[in-house]
Amino acid sequence: MTVDPVLLIVIPLVAAFLVPITSIFMKGLAKWIPLLGLIGMAVVMALDFGDLYDGPVTSITGGFGPPWGISIIMTPFGGLLATGMIGVALFVMISEIDGKKRAHQTVYNTMVMMATTGAVGMVITGDIFNMFVFLEITAIAGVVLAAIPRDGHEKGLNWRGAAVYALVGGVASFLVLAGIALLYGATSTLNIYQIAERIEGVDTFVVGAAFLTMFIGLGIESELFPLNGWAPEVYRGSKWGTGSLFSGVIGKAGLLALLRISFVVLSPGLENGIVMDILLWVGAATYLFGEAAAFSSKDLYRVLGYSSIGVFGLLVASFSLGVADGIRGGTMLLLGHMLAKPILFSMMGFAGRKKKGDVPLSSLKGLIRSSPSAGIIMTIGILALIGMPPSPTFWGKYFLFSAAGSEGQWLLISILIIGTLFEAGYLGRMLFNIFDTRKERKADTLPLARGIMGALFVFFIFLIGFLPGPLEDIITFVIAELIDPLNYISWGSI
């Protein structure tokens, strides 16, 4: 059964609008609206997911078909990513159901819904200016999310993180807009598929300038080196849920936009392979930088933030290899990261909730004894992130290494190995602390909702790890979208 995918944008937008209004009259109801909205989105996605096996799900808005109106083109890649985003947002919202009153809850709920609207919108829209508007929605939600402090720090809002992200996010979106203006000037259209169709006749200078501005803009959003100086500022002072949203929802939307703009739209208008080479080495550098910085950080929030930066680099490098196995590996790594990172953020937020200021590695000490369920869930999350079989990350790294090997990219392989060693270093330290039971620690029960969500994501890690087969059909479409722009063009023009 096909449901109009535009509902994936309408539902969270309406929910975000209703939360602050109902919180004035019916506080009890306002708490549940975001949850209802996300469940609604999950239902729409579940109904449409089957259709993604046959290709993209499209929708025309306002009765104007292409090339006139804005069309929604949910490609299987976009659909897979949107599913993951809804999952991460649900994880974040459900995990905090524990009957406790939290400060800034209404604002937080509104912004989670806005960030989800923007991120899902960015990955399913077929119009490049529409994409800019969604990018702005995510950026604005991101600024407010960054300002909301962790539990227990209610008095001091993270103004520094908010100010830094407001500046950098603002520059990012206006650079993207500059790129859009250049592309519109050259091709007289805003439909992504039509720009892709007409790009080959355009002056290389204009395409190059558009690539530069959009690469910087979307690179900032997807935390690429050296455009990610803002990220640690945001991760270290905000809630664990904000960290999960930045790494699992907001950043992933920027990543897909970057890949789509680079490979589908701009790459055919530039010299052979130059876009791929730039992205490949920027990705590799980001991976190395992120993992090394995570290794040398002591505050757990920052460790996980830098680790996310590293994974973004790994993903970009993997997709930019331009071969089927690289894209297959990238998709698996993407899923693995979206499942494992929220678990780590959530359990770390639980273990370090009483700490004032930074959360040192030692706050995980003896977690396996003080709260066995949290310890076990976190251990599985850590092993899944590093790529122990069976986990999606294992398959991702396996395909990535074989793709890099068959392409003869030995420098890339050595960077991957060094990065993985750093990764093993800091994740190993975390594991060591979890199982270090030398010092007695008071028993601590994991709240039920948080435990259930953690266990659910662990289940998905094993499910995809053991049975990656059913995803293969979707991944074939992901490969088709990124390798041959003609596929996206034909999907868009229907």
Add this chain to the structure above:
Amino acid sequence: MNGYEWIFYGGIMALMAVGIWAILSRRNLIKAIMGLVIIETAVNLLLVAVGYVNDRSAPIVNGDTGLGDSPVGEVVDPLPQALVLTAIVIGLATTALALVAAVGYFRSTGTLELKSFTYGRTDETEVKE
């Protein structure tokens, strides 16, 4: 491109460079936000510029034009102007939000200077293990 267009596009690039320079070089939050506003202006000008066609009028239609009397050949491209309108509104929201963050930062720290806008540094006490 003719001479006038070169001046126009050159001016846009210069404005953009000024804005980016302001953000990179000023540690004062208000000055950095001014840089952001300058970038916004440059991008809005760029949008209007790409829709401009020599010797044509503004895309405002008076009265009933009918199909036979289409104004398409006489006016400049109206779409970028609609985009600029959207971009101005969004720019207003971003600027307001950035200023709110700047006010909050000032109230909590007593300064508008963002110290060491670089990697891996902390201005709070380091973690002691």
